[in-house]
Amino acid sequence: MTTATTPSRIAGHFAELASQNRKALVPYVTVGHPTKESTLEIVPALIEGGATMVELGVPFSDPLADGPTIQRSGFKALQNGVTLAFCLETARDLRAGGVEVPLIFMGYYNPILRYGLERFVADCAEAGVDGFIIPDLPPDESAELAAISRKHQRDLIFMVAPTSRDQHIESLNGQASGFVYCVSITGVTGARDDVSVDLPAFLARVRSKLELPLAVGFGISTPEHVREIGRDADGVIVGSALISRFDEADPADAPTVAREFMRYLSGQA
Amino acid sequence: MTTGTTPFDITSLPDDRGRFGEFGGSYAPVTLIPAVEELRTAYNEIREDPEFHIEFESLLKNYVGRPTPLYFATGLTDAIGGPKIYLKREDLVHTGAHKINNAVGQGLLAKKMGKPRVIAETGAGQHGVATATVCAKMGLECVIYMGELDVERQALNVARMRLLGAEVRAVSSGSRTLKDAMNEAIRDWVTNVENSYYLIGSVAGMHPYPMMVRDFQSVIGREARDQIREAEGRLPDAIVACVGGGSNAMGIFHPFLEHAEVALHGAEAAGDGVGTERHAATLTAGHVGVLHGSRSYVLQDADGQIMEAHSISAGLDYPGVGPEHSYLKDSGRATYHPVTDAEALDGFKLLCRTEGIIPALEPAHAIHLAQRLSGDMSSDDIMIINLSGRGDKDMHTVTEALGVMS
Ligand SMILES: Cc1ncc(COP(=O)(O)O)c(C=O)c1O
Numbered sequence: 001m002t003t004a005t006t007p008s009r010i011a012g013h014f015a016e017l018a019s020q021n022r023k024a025l026v027p028y029v030t031v032g033h034p035t036k037e038s039t040l041e042i043v044p045a046l047i048e049g050g051a052t053m054v055e056l057g058v059p060f061s062d063p064l065a066d067g068p069t070i071q072r073s074g075f076k077a078l079q080n081g082v083t084l085a086f087c088l089e090t091a092r093d094l095r096a097g098g099v100e101v102p103l104i105f106m107g108y109y110n111p112i113l114r115y116g117l118e119r120f121v122a123d124c125a126e127a128g129v130d131g132f133i134i135p136d137l138p139p140d141e142s143a144e145l146a147a148i149s150r151k152h153q154r155d156l157i158f159m160v161a162p163t164s165r166d167q168h169i170e171s172l173n174g175q176a177s178g179f180v181y182c183v184s185i186t187g188v189t190g191a192r193d194d195v196s197v198d199l200p201a202f203l204a205r206v207r208s209k210l211e212l213p214l215a216v217g218f219g220i221s222t223p224e225h226v227r228e229i230g231r232d233a234d235g236v237i238v239g240s241a242l243i244s245r246f247d248e249a250d251p252a253d254a255p256t257v258a259r260e261f262m263r264y265l266s267g268q269a
Numbered sequence: 270m271t272t273g274t275t276p277f278d279i280t281s282l283p284d285d286r287g288r289f290g291e292f293g294g295s296y297a298p299v300t301l302i303p304a305v306e307e308l309r310t311a312y313n314e315i316r317e318d319p320e321f322h323i324e325f326e327s328l329l330k331n332y333v334g335r336p337t338p339l340y341f342a343t344g345l346t347d348a349i350g351g352p353k354i355y356l357k358r359e360d361l362v363h364t365g366a367h368k369i370n371n372a373v374g375q376g377l378l379a380k381k382m383g384k385p386r387v388i389a390e391t392g393a394g395q396h397g398v399a400t401a402t403v404c405a406k407m408g409l410e411c412v413i414y415m416g417e418l419d420v421e422r423q424a425l426n427v428a429r430m431r432l433l434g435a436e437v438r439a440v441s442s443g444s445r446t447l448k449d450a451m452n453e454a455i456r457d458w459v460t461n462v463e464n465s466y467y468l469i470g471s472v473a474g475m476h477p478y479p480m481m482v483r484d485f486q487s488v489i490g491r492e493a494r495d496q497i498r499e500a501e502g503r504l505p506d507a508i509v510a511c512v513g514g515g516s517n518a519m520g521i522f523h524p525f526l527e528h529a530e531v532a533l534h535g536a537e538a539a540g541d542g543v544g545t546e547r548h549a550a551t552l553t554a555g556h557v558g559v560l561h562g563s564r565s566y567v568l569q570d571a572d573g574q575i576m577e578a579h580s581i582s583a584g585l586d587y588p589g590v591g592p593e594h595s596y597l598k599d600s601g602r603a604t605y606h607p608v609t610d611a612e613a614l615d616g617f618k619l620l621c622r623t624e625g626i627i628p629a630l631e632p633a634h635a636i637h638l639a640q641r642l643s644g645d646m647s648s649d650d651i652m653i654i655n656l657s658g659r660g661d662k663d664m665h666t667v668t669e670a671l672g673v674m675s
Pocket of ligand 1: 517
């Protein structure tokens with residue numbers, strides 16, 4: 001076990017991108033979707049296509065912050081037999097296969113609680129998972145997990161939304177680490193045609209209260225979104241738009257689809 | 270009988286973070302955090318506001334039809350041959366189930382908060398009907414989420430909700446029952462949080478819902494306490510209620526919590542049996558977890574995935590339970606017992622034939638449990654069963670089941 005002095009891989013990642021005047025491009029994929037083993041090929045393909053960091057979705061039976069696309073991918077993954085232990089194994093295998101970008105789990109609290117908080121964080125550290133986003137674990141309920149995460153130098157990443165009060169945002173100072181996940185819209189996940197017009201103002205408000213890098217997610221689906229949001233944010237997160245492309249393609253083509261979609265989003269194609 | 274304008278007992282649990290011991294809390298998605306805080310503040314204001322209580326109690330009296338009778342069920346008492354059994358007749362209220370007590374209270378709160386649109390989840394449809402009723406009366410837009418399976422088996426209530434002007438949205442995800450309806454209602458709330466009020470129908474969800482719904486339902490227990498004192502000159506030895514999310518049970522239990530001599534018993538739906546995969550006995554067979562915003566017992570597999578619940582009764586078909594019940598279970602203050610589909614049908618028939626009362630399938634579980642517990646009680650003992658609703662909505666299910674099972 002290490003002491004909590006060196007910056008995490010995620011913090012280092014944002015610092016490095018900033019020094020190159022670049023933005024993080026962060027795809028979200030549900031582990032074990034479209035097929036159980038496919039994530040092992042999809043993640044390297046995403047990185048080849050321009051992803052700088054990857055969010056791995058841990059499927060849950062009751063994903064109440066997700067829209068239909070991510071819901072369906074999670075149900076499919078559960079049918080494929082994906083468990084939290086399997087997600088950890090996937091991360092381990094990705095690291096063994098040479099993946100070096102930050103890996104982040106995004107998943108709901110109950111499976112983590114059932115797995116055991118201490119065991120979960122320790123196993124994340126061992127498997128090379130750098131942080132986690134838990135949409136149904138607000139700061140007020142997260143003291144225990146935050147302490148364990150610090151001990152293992154993992155980042156517990158918090159979300160803020162346009163509805164969040166200043167007080168709430170300020171309270172994340174000292175608690176949050178890695179980056180802050182800015183939810184672009186008042187709603188659940190899912191691709192949308194327009195991103196919120198108030199986004200620059202929202203990001204400016206968050207930026208004025210927090211020292212951390214800001215990544216924006218929910219609804220992002222086009223290179224225009226990525227470019228536009230990249231003006232104000234340090235990173236963009238893309239989930240549903242990518243997953244719906246897997247849904248439309250032959251499962252065997254998922255890595256190709258992943259690579260091409262990242263190229264498209266980052267303006268290389 | 271007077272209901273008075275006494276504010277609720279605010280000295281009891283939960284604490285200000287919504288905790289009943291280790292249970293409860295507020296596990297809200299980020300977008301909802303301010304809405305939940307706003308609700309908490311608004312509820313804290315009305316909780317101590319005598320004017321609100323006057324309005325609430327006037328509606329309970331003149332619109333809902335309270336107080337409901339506490340009826341000495343001589344036929345059932347004779348048939349069972351144990352304690353004197355009283356029925357708290359929530360089946361006689363407007364719309365036919367206890368759910369209306371809470372819907373009226375929260376409807377008033379939604380009005381006060383200036384929210385023009387109300388969303389709700391429903392299982393049996395009783396909470397949906399109660400919410401649609403209150404919205405019609407109060408001039409609020411109403412959207413009800415209901416699992417596809419429940420839309421089928423509670424068709425009568427779907428028709429009632431539509432007549433009352435509500436939009437019923439069938440939910441096709443997951444187990445297509447109450448839990449999935451609740452997921453979808455929360456998603457709607459996340460999306461329309463500015464103008465919408467989420468009217469939860471049981472003592473579940475994030476703080477303040479478990480406390481607030483219990484407060485609104487505790488009129489049942491306060492009336493029963495006064496009524497049994499008047500009828501028998503003392504408190505009962507036991508109270509029996511069915512537990513889905515747990516609101517009718519919390520409502521009748523809560524005013525008796527401080528009276529340690531009154532035994533509190535909850536009947537959980539055991540479906541085909543707790544030894545099978547098809548049941549909804551959360552407190553009997555669940556593990557502590559987090560579902561729909563609070564920490565409580567939850568039916569889940571070894572990987573922490575929520576299991577599909579199964580019960581013949583749509584209102585009990587839920588893999589979670591209100592956090593205060595988890596607290597009462599662990600503290601030993603209340604005891605929870607599984608009752609199977611077949612046993613509930615026996616209880617259903619028993620009440621029909623001994624009392625001329627057709628109960629809903631949910632409290633039919635409590636009738637059976639009362640019979641089971643009566644073996645250890647004497648004819649000097651007194652038992653109250655909370656008859657949470659009437660059975661019209663279940664005629665289809667019961668005739669089908671009895672056709673097969675009798
Ligand atoms: C008549 C009746 N009783 C009981 C319940 C179960 O809910 P709760 O446990 O919250 O009382 C329902 C739910 O629909 C119901 O309609």
